[in-house]
Amino acid sequence: MAKEKMLAVKDLAISFNTYAGELHAVRGIEFDLYKGETLAIVGESGSGKSVSTKAIMSLLPKKSTTIHSGEILFQDQDLLKCTEKEMQHIRGKDIAMIFQDPMTSLNPTMTIGKQIMEPLIIHQNMSKENAQARALKLLELVGIPMPEKRIKQYPHQFSGGMRQRVMIAIALACNPRVLIADEPTTALDVTIQAQIIELMKELQVKMDTSIIFITHDLGVVASVADRVAVMYAGEIVEVGTVDEIFYHPQHPYTWGLLASMPTLEIGNQDLYAIPGSPPNLLHVPNGDAFASRNQYALAIDFEEEPPMFQVSPTHYAATWLLHPDAPDVTPPQEILNRWAKYRKNEVNVYD
CATH class of the missing domain: 3.40.50.300 (P-loop containing nucleotide triphosphate hydrolases)
Structure with a gap:
């Protein structure tokens, strides 16, 4: 039986307008993502890995970015043609992203609990009480001890590995169909890397989520990926x-x-x-x-x-x-x- 295709990227070409001229960051790439699989995208820094996936999330700077060609098809909808309002309904709900450095991605002025609750209230129309109960379950799911105490704390009170677990909890809050992990273990030591990778593998089985895993570490790829796309020079x-x-x-x-x-x-x-x-x-x-x-x-x-x-x-x-x-x-x-x-x-x- 054919696998269900969750995402299809076709002939995607992206450039940035810089002071030095036009930088051709992504040059006609194509790949598919199927239900329940992990696709790893590997390559040196600057090869276009993050640019490609940020285009899926519509997170590239509008003023300096030119998309020359391509389609990004999700549920028969071309994400490149979506308005910002339409993407706000997709981001976090259907497609979520874990960024490389959780300290710069988490809001230092908000408690961890409020940051996990936010997408639940916006996308799932949950009450604050139900969102908080769900946030506690998510913290427990990603392996954070004493969630009742931790939910009231701020990002600076967590270690690097714990902050990354919080980022995973936020990304998984609305049960997204596609999860993009942009080098989520790069800033962590080897022991914590292994724990986060194991956690993501366990959660993928439980939630049947499709994952795009961006990394330059081939050892990580061997541990998590079903398929691999090697990128070079866009x-x-x-x-x-x-x-x-x-x-x-x-x-x-x-x-x-x-x-x-x-x-x-x-x-x-x-x-x-x-x-x-x-x-x-x-x-x-x-x-x-x-x-x-x-x-x-x-x-x-x-x-x-x-x-x-x-x-x-x-x-x-x-x-x-x-x-x-x-x-x-x-x-x-x-x-x-x-x-x-x-x-x-x-x-x-x-x-």
């Missing part, structure tokens, strides 16, 4: 199931990301880094944007942008190396070995 360069991306990667950029993951066995060896820097998207390069950093680049990479080649029904990659006439190039074995070691270490540490 484009999706590879997409597939988590096993396809990690065990059968096809794009040289994905190879580089996997090779740069540290393992316990690395010792005194130098940690691999992808050579060079991402391109300046004020001046989009010809051909494949990754070509100048790609040791396997072909002549055509500098002239023509590669299309998405199908590897399997669920796996696609935009690299000329998949063309039938391309030379036979496979990822270096040390990359696959490194990933296998990482998975072994992860199991030993967390199980």
Whole structure:
């Protein structure tokens, strides 16, 4: 039976007007999100991950942003064509977002309880008494002890991990159908990261929510994702199931990301880094944007942008190396070995 499609992003292209010129932040990306799944979007800083998802929420600055093309379809409605008033009914209720730094996202002048109650009163038309009862249940659900006491406290009285739990409680308050998590564990230490990830996995099963998880940490991706989209220079360069991306990667950029993951066995060896820097998207390069950093680049990479080649029904990659006439190039074995070691270490540490 076909999965229900919750969200469909088609040919989305976004630029920002800056003092230096037009910055092409997102360049024709496409992806789908299905009911109950977690789609991870990974890539270096500046690759367009957050811009893409903020476009879904209509949270990009209106004055400096130009949306050149695209559709974002949710329940047969194009979110790009919605008015601000229409989006206010969707935000928090149907599509919710967890931001990277809860200290800057939570209101320091309001108690935690009032901040959880607010979307319940606005979107669910709850009375204050019912909203407070629901807020207490949500605090308990996300693992905050003594919710009756905590509900009256302010954000500065919570630790970083607890504040992130509060953000999750706010996001889940109205049982959204889609949850966007924008690097929700980046500011947390490793132990708290593991707790938050486990919490999100548990809540997803209980609430059957579809999640878009934005991160640059491939270890986190392995723990939470069903499918993975790899972004580079404003484009999706590879997409597939988590096993396809990690065990059968096809794009040289994905190879580089996997090779740069540290393992316990690395010792005194130098940690691999992808050579060079991402391109300046004020001046989009010809051909494949990754070509100048790609040791396997072909002549055509500098002239023509590669299309998405199908590897399997669920796996696609935009690299000329998949063309039938391309030379036979496979990822270096040390990359696959490194990933296998990482998975072994992860199991030993967390199980």
